Amino acid sequence: MRHTRVLALTATLTLTLSSCSLLGGDDADETSTSADTGATADDAATTSAGATVAPPADLGAVTLITHDSFTLPEELVSAFEEESGLELEVQTAGDAGELTNQLVLTQGSPVADVVFGIDNTFGSRAVSEGVLAAYTPADLPASAEEHLLEGGETMLTPVDFGDVCVNVDDVWFANNGIAAPQTLQDLTKPEYKDLFVTPGATTSSPGLAFLLATVGEFGPTEWQGYWEDLMANGAKVTSGWTDAYTVDFTAGGGDGDRPIVLSYASSPPFTIPEGGVQPTTRALLDTCFRQVEYAGVLEGAANPEGAQAVVDWLVSPEVQAAIPDNMYMYPVDSEVALPELWAQWAPLAEEPIVVHPGQIEAERENWLREWADVATG
Amino acid sequence: MTVTRRTRAPGARAAYLNGPALALGLAALLPVAFLAVFFLLPVGGMLARGFLPEGRLDLSGVPEVLGRARTLRVLWFTLWSSLAGTVLTVGLGLPVAFALYRLRFPGRALVRAVVVMPFVLPTVVVGVMFRSLLASRGPLGGLGWDGTWVPILLAFVFFNLAVVVRTVGGMWEGLDRRAEESAAALGATPFQVWRTVTLPALAPAVVSAATLVFLFCSTAFGVVLTLGGLRYGTVETEIYLLTTQFLDLRGAAVLSVLQLVAVVLMLAVAARTRAATETTRRRVGAKAAARTPRRHDIPALGVTALAVAFVLLPVGTLMVRSFRRSGRWTLENYRALGDPASTPALRVSVTEAVANSLRTAVDATVLAVVLGLVVAVVVSRRPRAAGWRRVVAALDGAFMLPLGISAVTVGFGFLITLDRPPLDLRTSPALVPVAQAMVALPLVVRTLTPVLRSVDPRQREAAAALGAAPWRAAWTAEGPVLARPLLAATGFAFAVSLGEFGATSFLARPDRPTVPVVIYQLISRPGVEHLGMALAASVVLAVLTTVVMGVVERLRVGSLGTF
Numbered sequence: 015m016r017h018t019r020v021l022a023l024t025a026t027l028t029l030t031l032s033s034c035s036l037l038g039g040d041d042a043d044e045t046s047t048s049a050d051t052g053a054t055a056d057d058a059a060t061t062s063a064g065a066t067v068a069p070p071a072d073l074g075a076v077t078l079i080t081h082d083s084f085t086l087p088e089e090l091v092s093a094f095e096e097e098s099g100l101e102l103e104v105q106t107a108g109d110a111g112e113l114t115n116q117l118v119l120t121q122g123s124p125v126a127d128v129v130f131g132i133d134n135t136f137g138s139r140a141v142s143e144g145v146l147a148a149y150t151p152a153d154l155p156a157s158a159e160e161h162l163l164e165g166g167e168t169m170l171t172p173v174d175f176g177d178v179c180v181n182v183d184d185v186w187f188a189n190n191g192i193a194a195p196q197t198l199q200d201l202t203k204p205e206y207k208d209l210f211v212t213p214g215a216t217t218s219s220p221g222l223a224f225l226l227a228t229v230g231e232f233g234p235t236e237w238q239g240y241w242e243d244l245m246a247n248g249a250k251v252t253s254g255w256t257d258a259y260t261v262d263f264t265a266g267g268g269d270g271d272r273p274i275v276l277s278y279a280s281s282p283p284f285t286i287p288e289g290g291v292q293p294t295t296r297a298l299l300d301t302c303f304r305q306v307e308y309a310g311v312l313e314g315a316a317n318p319e320g321a322q323a324v325v326d327w328l329v330s331p332e333v334q335a336a337i338p339d340n341m342y343m344y345p346v347d348s349e350v351a352l353p354e355l356w357a358q359w360a361p362l363a364e365e366p367i368v369v370h371p372g373q374i375e376a377e378r379e380n381w382l383r384e385w386a387d388v389a390t391g
Numbered sequence: 392m393t394v395t396r397r398t399r400a401p402g403a404r405a406a407y408l409n410g411p412a413l414a415l416g417l418a419a420l421l422p423v424a425f426l427a428v429f430f431l432l433p434v435g436g437m438l439a440r441g442f443l444p445e446g447r448l449d450l451s452g453v454p455e456v457l458g459r460a461r462t463l464r465v466l467w468f469t470l471w472s473s474l475a476g477t478v479l480t481v482g483l484g485l486p487v488a489f490a491l492y493r494l495r496f497p498g499r500a501l502v503r504a505v506v507v508m509p510f511v512l513p514t515v516v517v518g519v520m521f522r523s524l525l526a527s528r529g530p531l532g533g534l535g536w537d538g539t540w541v542p543i544l545l546a547f548v549f550f551n552l553a554v555v556v557r558t559v560g561g562m563w564e565g566l567d568r569r570a571e572e573s574a575a576a577l578g579a580t581p582f583q584v585w586r587t588v589t590l591p592a593l594a595p596a597v598v599s600a601a602t603l604v605f606l607f608c609s610t611a612f613g614v615v616l617t618l619g620g621l622r623y624g625t626v627e628t629e630i631y632l633l634t635t636q637f638l639d640l641r642g643a644a645v646l647s648v649l650q651l652v653a654v655v656l657m658l659a660v661a662a663r664t665r666a667a668t669e670t671t672r673r674r675v676g677a678k679a680a681a682r683t684p685r686r687h688d689i690p691a692l693g694v695t696a697l698a699v700a701f702v703l704l705p706v707g708t709l710m711v712r713s714f715r716r717s718g719r720w721t722l723e724n725y726r727a728l729g730d731p732a733s734t735p736a737l738r739v740s741v742t743e744a745v746a747n748s749l750r751t752a753v754d755a756t757v758l759a760v761v762l763g764l765v766v767a768v769v770v771s772r773r774p775r776a777a778g779w780r781r782v783v784a785a786l787d788g789a790f791m792l793p794l795g796i797s798a799v800t801v802g803f804g805f806l807i808t809l810d811r812p813p814l815d816l817r818t819s820p821a822l823v824p825v826a827q828a829m830v831a832l833p834l835v836v837r838t839l840t841p842v843l844r845s846v847d848p849r850q851r852e853a854a855a856a857l858g859a860a861p862w863r864a865a866w867t868a869e870g871p872v873l874a875r876p877l878l879a880a881t882g883f884a885f886a887v888s889l890g891e892f893g894a895t896s897f898l899a900r901p902d903r904p905t906v907p908v909v910i911y912q913l914i915s916r917p918g919v920e921h922l923g924m925a926l927a928a929s930v931v932l933a934v935l936t937t938v939v940m941g942v943v944e945r946l947r948v949g950s951l952g953t954f
Contacts, residue, residue, distance in 0.1 A: 077818070082896075082911075082912065082915070083912075083915070084901070085735065085737065085738050085901075087735070088738070103818070103900075104900070104901045104902065105818060105900065105901070106901045107897075108635060108897075111635060111636050112635040112636070115634070115635055115636070115638045116635075116803070116806065118638060119440075119638070119640075119803060119806060119807060120806050120807060120810070123807075123810045123811070125806065125810075125817050125818060139638075214621040216621065216632055216636060217616055217621060217632070250538070251621055252617075252621075253616035253617050253619075253621055254515075254616070254617065254915075255915065256515065256519065256914050256915050257518065257519055257522055257617055259917065260519060260914070260922050261519055261522045261523055261526055262526065266917075267918075267919035267922050267923075268523055268526075268922075269523065269526070269528050269529065270526065270528070271526070271527055271528045277917070278917070280917075281917050284917040284918040284919075287717070288717050339735045340735045342916075342917070379637050379639075382636070382637070386461075386621075389621070390621040390622050390624075
């Protein structure tokens with residue numbers, strides 16, 4: 015008996031300890047990937063830079079801190095590392111708000127050298143708290159200038175943008191013989207009772223953007239009344255975009271029963287049915303709030319030159335072109351071609367609703383508390 | 392050690408607080424240091440930011456935060472929902488533990504596995520599944536529960552059933568049946584037997600389990616947000632909002648302290664209840680204890696069937712939907728998991744994430760089990776001096792604290808305190824298994840301690856008297872009864888690590904995500920293919936965990952009680 019037990023225990027232990035652990039197993043992986051990427055990076059370096067240059071000396075590691083939705087193709091990252099001689103490490107930190115607040119919290123001892131993903135709703139906080147160092151890329155695309163953050167022009171470099179808009183399920187409205195709504199005000203009309211779902215402003219970035227859209231549309235003292243009407247008209251508030259879109263929305267893949275949802279201007283192309291040619295949903299372009307995402311060098315960065323190189327890279331044509339497919343945002347560089355489906359089915363708002371960033375920073379907390387009182391009871 | 396009388400363990404038992412006790416104390420330093428660096432330091436750092444904003448003590452936030460109507464509502468909801476969740480889970484868990492650990496029937500292993508599955512499912516996926524079932528057009532939409540507090544309670548039971556079943560089941564499995572049989576033979580009704588013999592024997596394990604469940608419920612986060620639709624904030628969600636969205640560290644610190652006080656009070660009550668009920672038990676092997684079901688077991692089996700149905704409903708929905716895309720049956724969702732190019736939304740394929748998860752889980756499990764074993768051995772000792780007894784009790788409680796404190800507080804605390812040498816660990820990949828081990832550690836301790844405490848110390852003393860060295864005496868007396876619960880604890884720790892999301896999402900490096908992190912990334916994207924992949928990955932995660940736990944439990948560790 016005892017022998018079996020000892021044997022079994024020894025076996026377990028050996029198995030456990032010998033199977034590669036995260037720390038132990040890594041080294042092997044690391045070498046193999048860097049060898050792989052070396053090859054692809056060479057090609058990329060020649061093609062993207064246009065001329066073959068000797069790779070610069072190893073400039074060490076640069077750390078980029080960004081939000082959860084950041085992703086870029088591996089080839090682009092290796093090409094950047096090859097050209098710059100830097101090793102890019104990426105850290106993620108929740109959504110734009112969490113990211114900004116984390117930077118404020120770790121001010122003076124930042125985790126990273128450079129940030130990407132602070133948006134225009136939190137940009138003023140990052141600027142006024144002094145977590146950013148001044149830097150503007152030399153070849154910032156001209157089309158990016160209209161997206162510069164007021165008061166933060168020297169620190170925050172616009173990288174991409176997108177519109178948060180109310181989306182409607184056209185098929186549902188056609189089947190039910192009702193005309194789809196057009197404006198924010200329409201959502202409070204009786205014919206759209208119990209048809210709208212939105213993620214909450216306190217727990218979701220698009221939710222906050224929608225709150226700001228209503229503030230911008232109705233004014234800082236009137237939006238509360240609008241929200242009361244909206245809630246009285248049966249609007250549903252979920253915690254996140256995911257369950258609003260995939261559970262409650264009629265065209266989000268679930269069996270939802272609400273044909274009006276808060277989402278993005280870029281969402282409709284995803285609802286093109288298999289074998290179909292056009293989306294079954296569209297964004298209401300009079301309801302949009304524009305989100306701009308910025309990059310910036312962090313004050314106290316260990317590798318400021320590396321950080322600047324990352325900001326330059328983010329507005330380079332290669333990265334700009336990769337943004338729509340990878341992060342579902344529109345590149346700030348208007349020279350870059352959009353994916354075909356986007357060009358066709360994901361138009362942007364002509365005149366998005368605007369709220370001044372300084373006002374957002376000053377009032378955000380009050381607005382959120384007031385909103386919570388009205389919308390979440 | 393063939394016969395051991397049942398005795399109530401008196402406080403003044405001859406303990407060995409001498410040479411071996413010193414060694415034990417030194418061994419305890421390791422987990423204590425772990426707790427200090429990875430829990431007390433970060434939490435302390437966050438509290439200091441909240442209460443000492445300019446380096447001076449500023450308590451003005453206390454009345455201000457406590458005076459908000461919202462705070463009181465949040466506190467009240469947290470308290471009653473966690474209590475109700477705990478009562479429901481224990482109520483359902485006890486009959487299931489009985490059926491799965493005292494009875495022998497075909498398919499028992501499978502049912503055990505099914506019951507554990509929810510424990511590792513990512514909360515956001517379960518939230519979406521619950522909502523799909525309960526939404527007005529869902530299969531259970533007629534109940535009208537969507538957006539009420541009912542689904543929150545159901546989810547508490549769903550996630551924590553495994554904790555009760557396994558903690559209590561592990562204890563129950565090894566209990567000698569003869570005491571119950573004697574009572575029955577002497578004319579006691581089944582209820583009398585349960586109340587006077589079985590329940591007292593199980594009480595410590597039940598209290599342990601209830602404590603854990605309460606802590607899990609009161610710090611539940613994703614599931615409250617998803618199912619409560621923002622209407623039902625808890626202290627945990629409030630701390631999250633205050634910290635990450637408002638950067639109101641003062642408010643967050645006040646709530647964290649409240650949380651801390653509540654948890655300490657609750658642990659003290661639990662420890663008292665446990666101490667009053669702890670007795671040494673005669674333990675036998677699992678084989679000897681389990682029997683085939685009889686007629687009067689039907690209610691317990693019925694409840695078990697109900698529990699399995701309850702667990703399978705969301706899990707089943709998830710599985711069915713993972714095989715569907717655009718109204719057709721397909722394996723597409725699963726095929727996409729192995730292909731890094733299947734979606735630009737992910738940096739690594741899900742298969743790679745599985746490898747990351749497994750590697751991390753191995754580290755976290757080794758850490759949690761080794762530290763947990765040390766802690767369990769130390770806190771199961773009963774020193775003679777009252778002062779030392781209190782130290783031991785405090786130590787016992789201290790390792791439960793991480794479960795009761797907001798993950799956001801700990802996570803942000805890491806960032807502001809572990810930022811300079813020698814503890815410059817903020818970006819270290821080691822933090823992920825460390826954080827996971829912190830969550831698994833209390834489960835390991837709570838699984839092992841009741842068992843260790845039920846061993847009569849005189850067995851050790853007898854062995855020592857016969858000339859065995861202290862460790863040898865402990866090994867002889869406690870090793871055999873410990874083996875099986877230790878395996879259970881290992882499996883549990885592994886499952887915790889595989890399923891952990893809160894801390895992991897905060898700390899995991901994006902190039903090395905674990906499966907729950909990837910699932911979260913997938914489900915946050917537009918497009919049915921992402922939802923489908925997220926569901927398929929959840930199924931893979933659940934099956935993987937179940938298999939690992941099944942294999943661990945199947946390791947035959949001798950048969951107990953036969954020597």
